[in-house]
Amino acid sequence: MRRVLLPVLSVVAVIVALWYLACVPMNMHTALTEAERAGAVVSPTGAKARRDLSAIGLALRNPAQWADTLTQAKPRLPAPHQVLVELWDTTVNKKITSKRSLVFHGWVTLSATLLGFAIGTLAGIVLAIGIVHSRAMDMSVMPWAIASQTIPILAIAPMIIVVLNSLGVQGLIPKAIISAYLSFFPVVVGMVKGLRSPAGMQLDLLSTYHASRAQVFWLLRLPASVPYLFASLKVGIAASLIGAIVGELPTGAVRGLGARLLSGSYYGQTIQIWSALFATAILAAVLVALIAGVERLTLKRMGMNG
């Protein structure tokens, strides 16, 4: 554990240090303007004179304002501690029913993600079973599945929202469908590979037992595909989350992590954007870790932890 901990913490420390370092030039112009307004002497004087100067040069000439770059209300690049404070503030210090609570928005996005993930996984498995057992489906479905993923989700998401809205469907379902649209694909690809993973010898063996196609599926193909399924699910759940967030953008930014991102960018609330981004990343990491946990338990129960 200790041998893993040290490198992991080192990498985190390097990233945080670089981030702080980047905050100084990124926020320097604003910091100098505000300092000058408050009566401090900065070089060179006058926002106009500084406008075209490089931020790094300015930072080197005004070390006194470095600290100011880390405490602004609307920085170009918020400092790590500002994002952390905002995260803490909007999760722990707000009631979860509050519109300003990230837990509230996170749950809105998570529910769409989970529903979409369930739909996508089910659809992916069913399609994969069809593709493996029917040559016609292999030839006809796979190209469409691939084509579906070449369409930018940002382009198709508003159309799905609008079409479903005109049918009277809104809220959770349209987001879940966009989510499913992204997550079915890795499941199809992984499950097709998994269901086809048994070697010719394994199929020959079942043939010598005169096993039926259904028996080959339940006794050989399905259990052999389990490791592939979990690999796909980990990709799929992350894609589902992205889908749900993208699905929140065209609805006018009312609820959800996507809404927080969008309203943050409307009002220049960079700290809010970054904290929503981090909430998303943390949520994705937790979801993937959950699936990895289920994977470990399942494979262990199946005896495949050799």
Added chain:
Amino acid sequence: MPQTPVIEAKNLDLTFQTNDGPVQALSDISLEIRAGEFVSFIGPSGCGKTTFLRCVAALETPTGGSLSVNGMTPEAARQARAYGYVFQAAGLYPWRTIAGNIRLPLEIMGFSKAEQLSRVDKVLDLVDLTGFGGKYPWQLSGGMQQRASIARALSFDADILLMDEPFGALDEIVRDHLNEELLKLWARTGKTIGFVTHSIPEAVYLSSKIVVMSPRPGRITDVIDNPLPRERPLDIRDTPEFLAVAHRVREGLRAGHAYD
């Protein structure tokens, strides 16, 4: 009791259509195998020994001649589950225990739960793996895995056992041991065994009949009735009788230009 052959091939031909044109894998194979015989097929790669075994198992379809298994077509024999097949790799399912793997054919064939249990115990004992039923394949050595796969092939008690280089991937010490075990198993069960190998000592030590084959096209160059007694300790391999049979096998291989 009249001895009708269990496996009978007459002028069997098999030509594979490949991208490089037709390849004649088997040419004019005629052979009779009687009940209770242990027949080894020996020859270099590409001589069709495995292909012949796969034809018997209805995993390949001959393109000419006739082949009967238990008086039926190979396909009918496969559907009647007339044989157990042992592949070169043990091919155990990693998600099933050893007992679970041996139970696999029994589940497919619809044996009752009680029958499954008693049969698994019986064949585990037969291959000397009693007590290992609850282990997973990765917990066993290669030799033990192959014994489990033999137990799996024996579990539904077909009269014929087809073995395609079952010990080919094992080291020589394990191989010697398993050869000895296999002979005992054959003596206890009286099965008809078809055994593919490319080891001359293995063929001579195990078989009651040795079929020497050669490639391009795959054909039989010699059929040797093994004069060695049924009771064979491992050191029989140093006797002049044994070496004489081995010599004849080698001559047969040479006659077929198998060393080219």
